Amino acid sequence: MDCQMLRTLAEKKESFGIAINNLYLRSTERLVGVYLFFRPAILIRDPHLAKRIMLNDFQYFHDRGVYCNEERDPLSSNLFALPDQRWKNLRARLTPTFTSGQLRNMMPTFLDVVSCSAIWRTWLGREKIVDMRDISARYVLDVVASVFFGFEANCIRNPDDPFRDALRDLNNPDSFVNNIRNAAVFICPGLLKLTGLNSLPPTMHKLATDVVAYHLNQREQTQTSRKDFIQLLIDLRSEAESKGEEPMSIEQCAANVFLFYAAGVDTSTGVISYTLHEFTHNPEVMAKARQEIDETLERHGGKITYENMMELKYLDLCIKETLRKYPGLPILNRECTQDYQVPESDVVIRKGMQMVIPLLAISMNEKYFPDPDLYSPERFNEGTINHDPDAYYPFGVGPRNCIGLRQGILLSKIALALMLSKFNFHATNPQKVLFEAVSISLAPKDGLPMKIERREDIMK
Numbered sequence: 001m002d003c004q005m006l007r008t009l010a011e012k013k014e015s016f017g018i019a020i021n022n023l024y025l026r027s028t029e030r031l032v033g034v035y036l037f038f039r040p041a042i043l044i045r046d047p048h049l050a051k052r053i054m055l056n057d058f059q060y061f062h063d064r065g066v067y068c069n070e071e072r073d074p075l076s077s078n079l080f081a082l083p084d085q086r087w088k089n090l091r092a093r094l095t096p097t098f099t100s101g102q103l104r105n106m107m108p109t110f111l112d113v114v115s116c117s118a119i120w121r122t123w124l125g126r127e128k129i130v131d132m133r134d135i136s137a138r139y140v141l142d143v144v145a146s147v148f149f150g151f152e153a154n155c156i157r158n159p160d161d162p163f164r165d166a167l168r169d170l171n172n173p174d175s176f177v178n179n180i181r182n183a184a185v186f187i188c189p190g191l192l193k194l195t196g197l198n199s200l201p202p203t204m205h206k207l208a209t210d211v212v213a214y215h216l217n218q219r220e221q222t223q224t225s226r227k228d229f230i231q232l233l234i235d236l237r238s239e240a241e242s243k244g245e246e247p248m249s250i251e252q253c254a255a256n257v258f259l260f261y262a263a264g265v266d267t268s269t270g271v272i273s274y275t276l277h278e279f280t281h282n283p284e285v286m287a288k289a290r291q292e293i294d295e296t297l298e299r300h301g302g303k304i305t306y307e308n309m310m311e312l313k314y315l316d317l318c319i320k321e322t323l324r325k326y327p328g329l330p331i332l333n334r335e336c337t338q339d340y341q342v343p344e345s346d347v348v349i350r351k352g353m354q355m356v357i358p359l360l361a362i363s364m365n366e367k368y369f370p371d372p373d374l375y376s377p378e379r380f381n382e383g384t385i386n387h388d389p390d391a392y393y394p395f396g397v398g399p400r401n402c403i404g405l406r407q408g409i410l411l412s413k414i415a416l417a418l419m420l421s422k423f424n425f426h427a428t429n430p431q432k433v434l435f436e437a438v439s440i441s442l443a444p445k446d447g448l449p450m451k452i453e454r455r456e457d458i459m460k
Helices: 002-010 016-025 047-054 084-098 100-113 116-123 132-149 162-171 176-186 190-195 202-222 229-242 250-281 283-299 306-310 313-325 359-363 405-422
Strands: 031-036 039-044 129-131 332-335 354-357 423-427 449-454
Touching: 016 031, 016 039, 016 359, 031 354, 039 047, 047 332, 047 354, 084 100, 084 229, 084 250, 100 132, 100 306, 100 405, 129 132, 132 162, 132 202, 132 229, 132 250, 132 405, 132 449, 162 202, 162 250, 176 190, 202 229, 202 250, 229 250, 250 283, 250 313, 250 405, 250 423, 250 449, 283 306, 283 313, 283 405, 306 405, 313 405, 405 423
Parallel strands: 039 354
Antiparallel strands: 031 039, 129 449, 332 354, 423 449
Protein backbone atom coordinates (compact mmCIF):
# COMPACT_ATOMS: atom_id res chain seq x y z
CA MET A 1 0.00 0.00 0.00
CA ASP A 2 2.58 2.58 1.09
CA CYS A 3 5.13 1.43 -1.55
CA GLN A 4 2.58 2.10 -4.26
CA MET A 5 1.92 5.59 -2.88
CA LEU A 6 5.65 6.31 -2.81
CA ARG A 7 6.00 5.15 -6.40
CA THR A 8 3.09 7.24 -7.70
CA LEU A 9 4.50 10.34 -6.01
CA ALA A 10 8.04 9.71 -7.27
CA GLU A 11 6.73 9.19 -10.80
CA LYS A 12 4.55 12.32 -10.54
CA LYS A 13 1.38 10.39 -11.32
CA GLU A 14 -0.82 12.05 -8.69
CA SER A 15 -0.78 14.59 -5.88
CA PHE A 16 -0.15 13.60 -2.29
CA GLY A 17 -3.77 14.40 -1.33
CA ILE A 18 -5.11 12.09 -4.03
CA ALA A 19 -2.65 9.35 -3.04
CA ILE A 20 -3.89 9.55 0.57
CA ASN A 21 -7.48 9.60 -0.71
CA ASN A 22 -6.84 6.36 -2.60
CA LEU A 23 -5.41 4.73 0.52
CA TYR A 24 -8.53 5.82 2.40
CA LEU A 25 -10.77 4.15 -0.17
CA ARG A 26 -8.91 0.83 0.08
CA SER A 27 -9.87 0.18 3.70
CA THR A 28 -12.89 0.31 5.99
CA GLU A 29 -10.97 0.32 9.28
CA ARG A 30 -10.99 3.31 11.66
CA LEU A 31 -7.17 3.37 11.72
CA VAL A 32 -4.83 2.31 8.94
CA GLY A 33 -1.06 1.92 9.25
CA VAL A 34 0.90 3.57 6.42
CA TYR A 35 4.39 4.76 5.65
CA LEU A 36 5.02 8.37 4.64
CA PHE A 37 8.09 7.57 2.61
CA PHE A 38 10.15 5.98 5.43
CA ARG A 39 8.12 7.34 8.32
CA PRO A 40 5.42 5.17 9.94
CA ALA A 41 2.09 6.88 10.41
CA ILE A 42 -1.58 6.20 11.13
CA LEU A 43 -4.31 7.25 8.72
CA ILE A 44 -7.44 8.19 10.67
CA ARG A 45 -10.49 7.16 8.65
CA ASP A 46 -13.03 7.97 11.38
CA PRO A 47 -13.83 11.72 11.22
CA HIS A 48 -15.32 11.73 14.72
CA LEU A 49 -12.13 10.29 16.18
CA ALA A 50 -10.13 12.81 14.16
CA LYS A 51 -12.18 15.67 15.60
CA ARG A 52 -11.76 14.29 19.11
CA ILE A 53 -7.98 14.12 18.60
CA MET A 54 -7.85 17.76 17.47
CA LEU A 55 -10.29 19.09 20.07
CA ASN A 56 -11.19 17.07 23.20
CA ASP A 57 -7.93 15.10 23.42
CA PHE A 58 -5.71 17.90 22.17
CA GLN A 59 -3.28 17.42 25.06
CA TYR A 60 -2.17 14.13 23.44
CA PHE A 61 -1.79 15.65 19.96
CA HIS A 62 -0.75 19.28 20.38
CA ASP A 63 2.04 19.12 17.76
CA ARG A 64 1.75 18.77 14.00
CA GLY A 65 4.96 16.82 13.55
CA VAL A 66 5.94 18.80 10.46
CA TYR A 67 9.43 20.16 9.79
CA CYS A 68 10.69 22.83 12.20
CA ASN A 69 14.32 23.73 12.90
CA GLU A 70 14.69 27.13 14.58
CA GLU A 71 18.49 27.09 14.71
CA ARG A 72 19.48 25.84 11.25
CA ASP A 73 16.42 27.03 9.33
CA PRO A 74 14.74 29.90 11.25
CA LEU A 75 12.08 30.54 8.61
CA SER A 76 10.71 27.05 9.25
CA SER A 77 9.78 28.05 12.82
CA ASN A 78 6.42 29.62 12.04
CA LEU A 79 3.10 29.30 13.84
CA PHE A 80 2.04 26.34 11.70
CA ALA A 81 5.12 24.26 12.52
CA LEU A 82 6.26 25.21 16.03
CA PRO A 83 5.77 22.52 18.67
CA ASP A 84 4.42 22.53 22.21
CA GLN A 85 5.06 25.58 24.42
CA ARG A 86 6.80 27.59 21.70
CA TRP A 87 3.67 27.28 19.55
CA LYS A 88 1.44 28.14 22.51
CA ASN A 89 3.42 31.29 23.34
CA LEU A 90 3.42 32.53 19.74
CA ARG A 91 -0.25 31.71 19.20
CA ALA A 92 -1.13 33.77 22.28
CA ARG A 93 0.87 36.70 20.87
CA LEU A 94 -0.65 36.56 17.40
CA THR A 95 -4.29 35.76 18.22
CA PRO A 96 -5.24 39.38 19.04
CA THR A 97 -4.09 40.43 15.56
CA PHE A 98 -6.83 38.35 13.91
CA THR A 99 -9.89 39.62 15.75
CA SER A 100 -12.91 40.97 13.89
CA GLY A 101 -11.90 44.45 15.02
CA GLN A 102 -8.46 44.13 13.43
CA LEU A 103 -10.01 42.78 10.22
CA ARG A 104 -12.36 45.75 10.14
CA ASN A 105 -9.38 48.07 10.55
CA MET A 106 -7.60 46.37 7.65
CA MET A 107 -10.54 46.76 5.24
CA PRO A 108 -9.26 50.05 3.74
CA THR A 109 -5.94 48.36 2.96
CA PHE A 110 -7.79 45.40 1.40
CA LEU A 111 -9.90 47.65 -0.80
CA ASP A 112 -7.12 50.03 -1.81
CA VAL A 113 -5.10 47.24 -3.39
CA VAL A 114 -7.25 46.38 -6.38
CA SER A 115 -9.67 48.78 -8.02
CA CYS A 116 -12.38 47.58 -10.35
CA SER A 117 -10.82 49.49 -13.22
CA ALA A 118 -7.58 47.55 -12.80
CA ILE A 119 -9.49 44.28 -12.89
CA TRP A 120 -11.37 45.36 -16.02
CA ARG A 121 -8.19 46.31 -17.85
CA THR A 122 -6.68 42.96 -17.03
CA TRP A 123 -9.64 40.81 -17.99
CA LEU A 124 -11.18 42.73 -20.85
CA GLY A 125 -8.38 42.45 -23.35
CA ARG A 126 -8.64 40.52 -26.58
CA GLU A 127 -8.78 37.17 -24.81
CA LYS A 128 -12.23 36.37 -23.43
CA ILE A 129 -11.18 33.00 -22.01
CA VAL A 130 -8.92 33.44 -19.01
CA ASP A 131 -7.39 31.20 -16.37
CA MET A 132 -9.25 32.28 -13.25
CA ARG A 133 -6.79 30.39 -11.06
CA ASP A 134 -4.06 32.65 -12.40
CA ILE A 135 -6.12 35.83 -12.12
CA SER A 136 -7.25 34.97 -8.58
CA ALA A 137 -3.68 34.26 -7.49
CA ARG A 138 -2.50 37.63 -8.82
CA TYR A 139 -5.31 39.43 -6.99
CA VAL A 140 -4.55 37.63 -3.72
CA LEU A 141 -0.81 38.25 -4.10
CA ASP A 142 -1.37 41.98 -4.41
CA VAL A 143 -3.48 41.96 -1.25
CA VAL A 144 -0.99 39.81 0.66
CA ALA A 145 1.92 42.05 -0.42
CA SER A 146 0.11 45.06 1.00
CA VAL A 147 -1.46 43.55 4.10
CA PHE A 148 1.38 41.27 5.22
CA PHE A 149 4.59 42.60 3.64
CA GLY A 150 3.71 46.28 3.74
CA PHE A 151 4.42 47.22 0.12
CA GLU A 152 2.49 47.52 -3.13
CA ALA A 153 3.02 44.72 -5.65
CA ASN A 154 1.73 44.86 -9.20
CA CYS A 155 0.74 41.27 -9.94
CA ILE A 156 -2.71 42.06 -11.36
CA ARG A 157 -1.27 44.24 -14.12
CA ASN A 158 2.10 42.51 -14.41
CA PRO A 159 2.05 38.69 -14.41
CA ASP A 160 5.86 38.71 -14.14
CA ASP A 161 6.03 40.82 -10.98
CA PRO A 162 8.98 39.64 -8.82
CA PHE A 163 6.64 39.05 -5.90
CA ARG A 164 4.83 36.47 -8.02
CA ASP A 165 7.99 34.90 -9.39
CA ALA A 166 9.07 33.96 -5.87
CA LEU A 167 5.85 31.99 -5.34
CA ARG A 168 6.18 30.36 -8.76
CA ASP A 169 9.63 29.17 -7.77
CA LEU A 170 8.31 27.84 -4.48
CA ASN A 171 5.48 25.87 -6.13
CA ASN A 172 7.23 24.84 -9.34
CA PRO A 173 6.13 21.20 -9.90
CA ASP A 174 8.99 20.63 -12.34
CA SER A 175 11.65 21.34 -9.72
CA PHE A 176 12.89 18.07 -8.23
CA VAL A 177 14.52 19.91 -5.32
CA ASN A 178 11.35 21.84 -4.51
CA ASN A 179 9.33 18.63 -4.64
CA ILE A 180 11.67 17.14 -2.03
CA ARG A 181 11.29 20.27 0.10
CA ASN A 182 7.50 20.31 -0.04
CA ALA A 183 7.16 16.59 0.59
CA ALA A 184 9.67 16.64 3.43
CA VAL A 185 8.03 19.53 5.30
CA PHE A 186 4.69 17.70 5.55
CA ILE A 187 5.52 14.04 5.14
CA CYS A 188 9.07 13.19 6.17
CA PRO A 189 11.02 16.01 7.88
CA GLY A 190 14.05 13.75 8.17
CA LEU A 191 14.60 14.15 4.43
CA LEU A 192 15.64 17.78 4.93
CA LYS A 193 18.12 16.82 7.60
CA LEU A 194 19.44 14.03 5.39
CA THR A 195 19.82 16.23 2.31
CA GLY A 196 20.93 19.39 4.10
CA LEU A 197 18.23 21.41 2.33
CA ASN A 198 16.37 24.29 3.93
CA SER A 199 12.57 24.33 3.84
CA LEU A 200 12.52 27.28 1.42
CA PRO A 201 14.33 28.03 -1.84
CA PRO A 202 17.06 30.68 -1.43
CA THR A 203 15.06 33.27 -3.42
CA MET A 204 12.03 32.93 -1.13
CA HIS A 205 14.20 32.96 2.00
CA LYS A 206 15.86 36.20 0.89
CA LEU A 207 12.59 37.84 -0.14
CA ALA A 208 10.85 37.14 3.16
CA THR A 209 13.80 38.13 5.34
CA ASP A 210 14.89 41.23 3.43
CA VAL A 211 11.44 42.72 2.90
CA VAL A 212 10.26 42.16 6.46
CA ALA A 213 13.53 43.42 7.98
CA TYR A 214 13.44 46.55 5.82
CA HIS A 215 9.86 47.51 6.69
CA LEU A 216 10.19 46.68 10.37
CA ASN A 217 13.34 48.77 10.74
CA GLN A 218 12.07 51.66 8.63
CA ARG A 219 8.80 52.03 10.50
CA GLU A 220 10.34 51.60 13.92
CA GLN A 221 12.95 54.25 13.13
CA THR A 222 10.61 56.74 11.45
CA GLN A 223 7.62 56.08 13.75
CA THR A 224 5.35 55.68 10.72
CA SER A 225 2.25 53.52 10.90
CA ARG A 226 0.06 51.58 8.48
CA LYS A 227 -2.93 49.29 9.00
CA ASP A 228 -1.35 45.96 8.05
CA PHE A 229 0.23 42.85 9.54
CA ILE A 230 3.73 44.36 9.65
CA GLN A 231 2.37 47.11 11.90
CA LEU A 232 0.76 44.55 14.17
CA LEU A 233 4.13 42.80 14.52
CA ILE A 234 5.78 46.14 15.31
CA ASP A 235 3.18 46.78 18.00
CA LEU A 236 3.80 43.33 19.47
CA ARG A 237 7.55 43.97 19.55
CA SER A 238 7.03 47.33 21.26
CA GLU A 239 4.61 45.86 23.77
CA ALA A 240 7.06 43.07 24.66
CA GLU A 241 9.88 45.56 25.17
CA SER A 242 7.72 47.77 27.41
CA LYS A 243 6.96 44.73 29.59
CA GLY A 244 10.61 43.73 29.76
CA GLU A 245 9.94 40.62 27.68
CA GLU A 246 12.01 39.36 24.77
CA PRO A 247 10.45 40.73 21.55
CA MET A 248 9.91 38.66 18.42
CA SER A 249 13.11 38.56 16.37
CA ILE A 250 13.33 39.65 12.75
CA GLU A 251 13.58 35.98 11.79
CA GLN A 252 10.44 35.09 13.76
CA CYS A 253 8.54 37.93 12.13
CA ALA A 254 9.76 36.90 8.68
CA ALA A 255 8.85 33.25 9.31
CA ASN A 256 5.25 34.13 10.11
CA VAL A 257 4.88 36.70 7.35
CA PHE A 258 6.09 34.00 4.94
CA LEU A 259 3.53 31.56 6.38
CA PHE A 260 0.67 33.86 5.44
CA TYR A 261 2.28 34.49 2.06
CA ALA A 262 2.48 30.82 1.10
CA ALA A 263 -0.53 29.39 2.93
CA GLY A 264 -2.78 32.43 2.60
CA VAL A 265 -2.24 32.92 -1.10
CA ASP A 266 -2.82 29.27 -1.90
CA THR A 267 -5.96 28.90 0.23
CA SER A 268 -7.68 32.12 -0.83
CA THR A 269 -6.77 31.54 -4.48
CA GLY A 270 -8.36 28.12 -4.24
CA VAL A 271 -11.56 29.39 -2.60
CA ILE A 272 -12.06 32.11 -5.23
CA SER A 273 -11.20 30.12 -8.33
CA TYR A 274 -12.88 26.84 -7.35
CA THR A 275 -16.04 28.71 -6.33
CA LEU A 276 -16.17 30.38 -9.75
CA HIS A 277 -15.42 27.04 -11.40
CA GLU A 278 -18.39 25.42 -9.64
CA PHE A 279 -20.57 28.45 -10.39
CA THR A 280 -19.98 27.99 -14.13
CA HIS A 281 -21.29 24.42 -13.84
CA ASN A 282 -24.15 25.39 -11.52
CA PRO A 283 -25.60 28.59 -13.03
CA GLU A 284 -28.61 28.58 -10.71
CA VAL A 285 -26.26 28.74 -7.72
CA MET A 286 -24.27 31.55 -9.33
CA ALA A 287 -27.47 33.48 -10.05
CA LYS A 288 -28.59 33.18 -6.43
CA ALA A 289 -25.20 34.33 -5.13
CA ARG A 290 -25.11 37.23 -7.61
CA GLN A 291 -28.61 38.37 -6.64
CA GLU A 292 -27.59 38.48 -2.98
CA ILE A 293 -24.48 40.49 -3.86
CA ASP A 294 -26.39 42.93 -6.09
CA GLU A 295 -29.09 43.54 -3.48
CA THR A 296 -26.52 44.01 -0.70
CA LEU A 297 -24.41 46.46 -2.70
CA GLU A 298 -27.52 48.37 -3.76
CA ARG A 299 -28.55 48.80 -0.12
CA HIS A 300 -25.11 50.23 0.65
CA GLY A 301 -24.70 52.54 -2.31
CA GLY A 302 -22.38 50.19 -4.19
CA LYS A 303 -19.72 50.26 -1.45
CA ILE A 304 -18.01 47.18 -0.09
CA THR A 305 -17.55 47.32 3.68
CA TYR A 306 -16.73 44.82 6.40
CA GLU A 307 -20.33 44.96 7.59
CA ASN A 308 -22.00 44.27 4.26
CA MET A 309 -19.59 41.42 3.49
CA MET A 310 -20.90 39.81 6.68
CA GLU A 311 -24.43 40.08 5.25
CA LEU A 312 -23.64 37.73 2.34
CA LYS A 313 -25.02 34.60 4.00
CA TYR A 314 -25.61 32.58 0.84
CA LEU A 315 -22.09 33.34 -0.38
CA ASP A 316 -20.91 32.00 2.99
CA LEU A 317 -22.69 28.72 2.21
CA CYS A 318 -21.05 28.61 -1.22
CA ILE A 319 -17.59 29.08 0.29
CA LYS A 320 -18.27 26.32 2.81
CA GLU A 321 -19.26 23.97 0.01
CA THR A 322 -16.18 24.93 -2.01
CA LEU A 323 -13.96 24.17 0.98
CA ARG A 324 -15.66 20.80 1.34
CA LYS A 325 -14.87 19.74 -2.23
CA TYR A 326 -11.52 21.54 -2.39
CA PRO A 327 -10.01 21.94 1.10
CA GLY A 328 -6.98 24.22 1.28
CA LEU A 329 -4.90 21.26 2.42
CA PRO A 330 -6.18 17.77 1.56
CA ILE A 331 -4.71 16.39 4.80
CA LEU A 332 -4.05 17.54 8.37
CA ASN A 333 -1.05 16.40 10.42
CA ARG A 334 -0.84 15.67 14.12
CA GLU A 335 1.83 13.95 16.19
CA CYS A 336 1.08 11.86 19.26
CA THR A 337 2.91 13.54 22.15
CA GLN A 338 2.09 10.92 24.83
CA ASP A 339 0.71 7.39 24.67
CA TYR A 340 -2.99 7.51 23.78
CA GLN A 341 -5.66 4.88 24.33
CA VAL A 342 -8.04 5.03 21.37
CA PRO A 343 -11.63 5.30 22.68
CA GLU A 344 -13.79 2.19 22.25
CA SER A 345 -10.72 0.20 21.28
CA ASP A 346 -7.79 -1.72 22.76
CA VAL A 347 -5.40 0.13 20.44
CA VAL A 348 -2.74 2.33 22.05
CA ILE A 349 -1.06 4.96 19.86
CA ARG A 350 2.51 5.42 20.99
CA LYS A 351 4.25 8.72 21.62
CA GLY A 352 5.94 10.06 18.49
CA MET A 353 3.55 8.42 16.01
CA GLN A 354 2.51 10.64 13.11
CA MET A 355 -1.24 10.96 12.48
CA VAL A 356 -2.78 11.81 9.10
CA ILE A 357 -6.34 13.14 8.83
CA PRO A 358 -7.56 12.81 5.21
CA LEU A 359 -9.77 15.90 4.81
CA LEU A 360 -10.44 15.44 1.11
CA ALA A 361 -11.37 11.78 1.44
CA ILE A 362 -13.70 12.42 4.39
CA SER A 363 -15.43 15.36 2.71
CA MET A 364 -16.09 13.28 -0.42
CA ASN A 365 -17.52 10.30 1.50
CA GLU A 366 -21.26 9.93 0.92
CA LYS A 367 -21.62 8.52 4.43
CA TYR A 368 -20.97 12.00 5.80
CA PHE A 369 -21.93 14.16 2.81
CA PRO A 370 -24.75 12.67 0.70
CA ASP A 371 -24.20 12.96 -3.05
CA PRO A 372 -20.67 14.33 -2.48
CA ASP A 373 -19.95 15.17 -6.12
CA LEU A 374 -22.93 17.54 -6.18
CA TYR A 375 -22.09 21.17 -5.47
CA SER A 376 -24.87 22.07 -3.05
CA PRO A 377 -24.34 25.09 -0.76
CA GLU A 378 -27.77 24.41 0.76
CA ARG A 379 -26.36 21.37 2.56
CA PHE A 380 -24.86 23.87 5.04
CA ASN A 381 -28.07 25.84 5.56
CA GLU A 382 -28.96 25.66 9.26
CA GLY A 383 -32.59 24.93 8.46
CA THR A 384 -31.84 22.08 6.04
CA ILE A 385 -28.48 20.66 7.14
CA ASN A 386 -27.63 17.70 4.93
CA HIS A 387 -24.27 16.51 6.22
CA ASP A 388 -22.49 15.33 9.33
CA PRO A 389 -21.24 18.52 11.04
CA ASP A 390 -18.63 16.54 12.98
CA ALA A 391 -17.01 15.49 9.69
CA TYR A 392 -16.46 19.05 8.43
CA TYR A 393 -13.38 21.01 9.49
CA PRO A 394 -11.61 22.41 6.41
CA PHE A 395 -9.44 24.70 8.57
CA GLY A 396 -8.93 22.17 11.33
CA VAL A 397 -10.63 22.39 14.70
CA GLY A 398 -9.53 23.02 18.25
CA PRO A 399 -6.60 25.10 19.52
CA ARG A 400 -4.50 24.52 16.37
CA ASN A 401 -7.15 25.50 13.85
CA CYS A 402 -6.12 28.01 11.19
CA ILE A 403 -5.57 31.38 12.87
CA GLY A 404 -6.19 33.29 9.64
CA LEU A 405 -9.38 31.58 8.50
CA ARG A 406 -11.61 34.64 8.94
CA GLN A 407 -9.18 36.83 7.06
CA GLY A 408 -8.95 34.32 4.21
CA ILE A 409 -12.72 34.06 3.93
CA LEU A 410 -13.13 37.84 4.03
CA LEU A 411 -10.56 38.29 1.27
CA SER A 412 -12.31 35.64 -0.83
CA LYS A 413 -15.74 37.20 -0.31
CA ILE A 414 -14.49 40.62 -1.39
CA ALA A 415 -13.01 39.15 -4.57
CA LEU A 416 -16.14 37.14 -5.40
CA ALA A 417 -18.40 40.13 -4.71
CA LEU A 418 -16.29 42.31 -7.02
CA MET A 419 -16.23 39.72 -9.78
CA LEU A 420 -19.87 38.64 -9.73
CA SER A 421 -21.11 42.22 -9.52
CA LYS A 422 -19.33 43.09 -12.79
CA PHE A 423 -18.90 39.92 -14.84
CA ASN A 424 -20.55 36.77 -16.14
CA PHE A 425 -18.61 33.50 -16.13
CA HIS A 426 -19.12 30.47 -18.38
CA ALA A 427 -17.58 27.00 -18.29
CA THR A 428 -15.03 25.99 -20.92
CA ASN A 429 -13.75 22.79 -19.29
CA PRO A 430 -15.29 19.75 -17.52
CA GLN A 431 -16.58 20.05 -13.99
CA LYS A 432 -14.31 17.29 -12.65
CA VAL A 433 -10.93 18.80 -11.85
CA LEU A 434 -7.65 16.97 -12.41
CA PHE A 435 -5.10 17.94 -9.78
CA GLU A 436 -1.45 18.74 -10.33
CA ALA A 437 0.80 15.81 -9.46
CA VAL A 438 3.31 16.18 -6.61
CA SER A 439 1.62 19.31 -5.22
CA ILE A 440 0.73 19.16 -1.52
CA SER A 441 -2.30 21.44 -1.99
CA LEU A 442 -5.08 20.78 -4.49
CA ALA A 443 -3.74 22.75 -7.45
CA PRO A 444 -5.68 22.21 -10.70
CA LYS A 445 -3.68 20.77 -13.55
CA ASP A 446 -3.54 23.37 -16.38
CA GLY A 447 -5.39 25.96 -14.29
CA LEU A 448 -9.12 26.79 -14.33
CA PRO A 449 -9.91 28.45 -17.68
CA MET A 450 -13.37 29.94 -18.19
CA LYS A 451 -15.08 32.48 -20.40
CA ILE A 452 -15.62 35.92 -18.90
CA GLU A 453 -17.74 38.78 -20.18
CA ARG A 454 -19.09 42.06 -18.89
CA ARG A 455 -22.57 42.08 -17.43
CA GLU A 456 -24.55 44.05 -19.96
CA ASP A 457 -27.36 44.61 -17.47
CA ILE A 458 -25.14 46.96 -15.44
CA MET A 459 -22.41 48.13 -17.86
CA LYS A 460 -23.41 50.18 -20.87
